[in-house]
Amino acid sequence: MTNMSRFFIGIDLGGTKIGGAVYDAITSDVLIERVIPTEAHQGCDEVLNRISRFIDELSHNDSLPSDDFGGIGLGLPGTIDFDRGAPELIPNLHSQWSGKPVVSILQEMTRRPVVLINDAHAFTLAEATLGAGAGKQTVVCFTIGTGIGGGIAIDGRVHQGLDGRSGIFGHHTIDPHGPPCGCGNNGCMEALASGPAITARAVKAVLQGLNTRITSLVDSDISQITPQIILQAAQEDDQIAKDILQRSGTYIGIGVANAITILSPECVIIGGGIAHLGEWILNPIWDEVRRRCFTAPIDKIEIQQAKLGPNAGMIGAAIWASQKL
C-alpha cells in the first residue's frame, strides 16, 4: 500500500548509537540526520522510550515545511521476526530485545505506523537509491567490517527473500576447505575477508617475527593491530602489509565475483570500515573479478565505495518506511 504522506522517519538502532533521519518522499531529499547514544545498559524498555522521544523531536522540527508524517522505519542490526514485529537475533544488543514486539510498542508510543528492516538492507536501499548505486537497476552491496553483511536492490527496492534473509554474502562459502566461521559453517566469505580475518593475518606475521613495520607501529602490542594500522604500514611501503591487503582483497574479490556472476548487477558497492582501505582493497577485488567473471559483462559493471557514510542505515530505514507505508 502507498499513502500520500510526505515525510518518513528512519531510525537506525545500533549497539552504541541510534541514528534518526527525516526523508521527504516527494523530493527524495534527506532533511534531517541526527545521532544520539543508545545507552543500552539502561535496558530495552528505556531505550524504546528514548527512541520514541527521539522520533517526537525529529517530527516536530521547525525546519520542516509541514507535519505530514507517514510513519517510521526501524533498522535493526540482526534478524527480524516480521510476523511478530520483533527482533529475533541481535548479536550487538541484550537478549531481552529478542522477541520484544517493538512494532506494536513503538506504534502505541508514537501513534504512527512502524516497519522493521535489517540494517544491511537499509544500507543497501539507501546506497542503491540515493548513493553510489543511484539510477542503477540491479545493485549489490557489501558492508565489510567486523562482519560482512549485504543486500540486493532491484529497481530501487531491496530483495528481502524469505524472512528478510537475503543478501547475506558474508556467509556464502568461498572455500569449502576454509577456516571455521562463527556461524557454524567453514570457508565463509566472512571467515576469510572480514576485518578480523584481515587483522589476524597481521597478528600472525608479527607473532612469527616477520620483518614488518606493523610491529613497530603497534609497539609490539598485537592487540593494537587494526586494518587501519595495516593500511598505514602498506602506505609506508611495507611489503608484508601490502601482501596482507592484497590477499584479503583477493578473498573479498571472490565473493564480489560470485555476486556478479549470480546477479549480473550494474553496480557493486563496498561499504563498512574496510571500504576505507580504498585502492589497496579495490585493486585486488578487480583483479579477482577479471580473473573469475567470464559470463557477466564486467566492462559495464562498476565497483564503488559507499557514498552516504555512516548515516546510510537511518536514511535507508526512512526510505523503507516510504515504500512500505
Add this chain to the structure above:
Amino acid sequence: MTNMSRFFIGIDLGGTKIGGAVYDAITSDVLIERVIPTEAHQGCDEVLNRISRFIDELSHNDSLPSDDFGGIGLGLPGTIDFDRGAPELIPNLHSQWSGKPVVSILQEMTRRPVVLINDAHAFTLAEATLGAGAGKQTVVCFTIGTGIGGGIAIDGRVHQGLDGRSGIFGHHTIDPHGPPCGCGNNGCMEALASGPAITARAVKAVLQGLNTRITSLVDSDISQITPQIILQAAQEDDQIAKDILQRSGTYIGIGVANAITILSPECVIIGGGIAHLGEWILNPIWDEVRRRCFTAPIDKIEIQQAKLGPNAGMIGAAIWASQKL
C-alpha cells in the same frame, strides 16, 4: 507494457530440437506443446524459415478457441544481445547465428512481435510460475547437465540482471583452488558438479582399476560411462558409484547452499539430466545445505526436482512473451 492478447507462442531453439508451445495468458494454461527437429545443418536462414512455419502451424490450430495472438517468445541456448535482438554466444549452434537479427527477421516473417530470452531463464520462469515453484515468492533454479545454468525468479518474474546475465550459478566459484573450467575461471560449480565432472570421477575410478560395477556395466569402455550408468551401479549397491554420487551431490550442495544464503528463496528447483539421479543427489545436497546454511530459515525452504520436464523451456518462452508484450 501489457496488452490484452490472450495467446502467446513460446519457441525453444535447441541444437537438435525446436520446441513450440501455446500459452493462454488468461487461464495460465499451456494449450499446445510440440517438438520438431532443428536440422541445424540446413543453416541459420532455413532454420528461421522453419521456425516461422512452425509458428504459423501453432497459431492456426483448430483446437484453439480464438486467434487472439499477442506475440512470440524465443528461447536461445546462450547469451543475447538485447539491443540488436540477436543471439550473441550460442555454443550449441553454428557461429552464423551470432549477431543474426532474429527478432526483426522473425517479426517480418510472422508479422507478430518477438522477444528473446535465455533458455535457462525460460526454464526458470516456467518452473517458478507453473512448475515446482508455483506460488512461491523467490525461486532459484539450477539446470544441471553438460553445463550448469540457472535463474532467479522473484514474484513470478525472472530477474534478468545486466544484459540478461543473471543466475549463472554454474560459473560462480565454489573452490578457489578447484580445477579449471571451460569459461576461463577455476573452481566453478560447473567444473565440479556438472554431468561431465560426475562422469570424470567414474572414468578415473575405472582407469585406476578400482573395484567397481561401473567397469563391467560399460564393458571396460570408459567412453560409455554416463551419470545414468553410475546411478545404475549405485542402485546395485556399488560403493564406488555411491561415493561418486555422494561427492558430486556435495559439490552441487555447496552451490545450492550459496544460492540459499545469498537469495533466501522459498524454493530451489533442480532440473536438467542430473536431476534424474533423484535422492542419490538430493540427499547430499540437503546434507551440505544443513552443514552450511545457518542464516537462512532452511526449515521453510523446499529443494525440489523440476516438474515440467523437457518442455519447460518452450513454456517459459511463451510466458516471457506474455509478460513482455
